[in-house]
Amino acid sequence: MFRLGVLVSGRGTNLQALIDAIEEGRLRAEISVVISDSPEAPALERARRHGLRNVILPPATSSPATSGGGGSRREYSTRLAEVLRDAGCDLVVLAGFMRMVGRPLLDAFPGRVINIHPSLLPSFPGREAQAQAVAHGVRVSGCTVHFVDEGMDSGPIIAQAAAPVHQTDDADALAARILVEEHRLLVDVVRLFAEGRVRLDGNRAIIAGSASAREAGDVDG
Numbered sequence: 635m636f637r638l639g640v641l642v643s644g645r646g647t648n649l650q651a652l653i654d655a656i657e658e659g660r661l662r663a664e665i666s667v668v669i670s671d672s673p674e675a676p677a678l679e680r681a682r683r684h685g686l687r688n689v690i691l692p693p694a695t696s697s698p699a700t701s702g703g704g705g706s707r708r709e710y711s712t713r714l715a716e717v718l719r720d721a722g723c724d725l726v727v728l729a730g731f732m733r734m735v736g737r738p739l740l741d742a743f744p745g746r747v748i749n750i751h752p753s754l755l756p757s758f759p760g761r762e763a764q765a766q767a768v769a770h771g772v773r774v775s776g777c778t779v780h781f782v783d784e785g786m787d788s789g790p791i792i793a794q795a796a797a798p799v800h801q802t803d804d805a806d807a808l809a810a811r812i813l814v815e816e817h818r819l820l821v822d823v824v825r826l827f828a829e830g831r832v833r834l835d836g837n838r839a840i841i842a843g844s845a846s847a848r849e850a851g852d853v854d855g
């Protein structure tokens with residue numbers, strides 16, 4: 635069975651979308667471990683409710699050895715990679731994980747770490763993407779699933795889904811509309827990975843059997 639490691643920090647609705655798809659037989663995969671950087675994340679409760687192994691991995695409290703930029707990110711990524719490797723994960727999914735990951739994790743899972751972001755990248759990376767979209771007055775936004783690299787929401791794009799932006803939208807209204815698309819897109823992309831249909835060609839993600847990779851939902855079969 636195709637094994638997922640899901641990294642979370644918050645409420646976990648994207649995690650829930652994966653759980654539901656698996657339980658309803660729409661996604662042939664299993665979640666081997668859910669890792670949260672915070673003991674407070676409601677996502678942990680979702681994992682427990684569904685009998686999933688869950689691990690709380692808080693960042694190390696700052697010490698001379700671990701404080702400051704790259705050093706601590708590296709150390710944290712090493713710990714993440716150990717847990718994910720022990721769980722035998724085939725794919726690592728960042729689903730609302732509010733931390734940047736570093737080389738040790740990316741090297742341990744080459745081409746196997748993905749993130750979901752609530753904008754049409756490369757527009758509006760970083761935090762509060764929906765508020766950025768509203769502030770810019772764009773007419774269309776959406777969500778992106780992309781490979782993770784060491785940058786902020788900057789890795790190769792795998793699939794995107796669009797959502798209209800209404801003139802009356804505030805960030806919350808737009809976020810709710812995009813979230814519906816996120817849940818569908820994430821499941822679709824994980825399914826493509828489980829079927830072995832996603833690969834990297836340089837800086838571009840290629841989906842086998844898809845003429846139009848505009849949206850994973852377009853892919854038939």
Ligand code: GRF
Pocket residue numbers: 644645646647648649677729730731750751752816
């Ligand atoms: C989602 O909007 C996701 O795109 C972003 O963080 C949010 C997480 O939501 N990276 P949830 O925790 O999955 O409900």
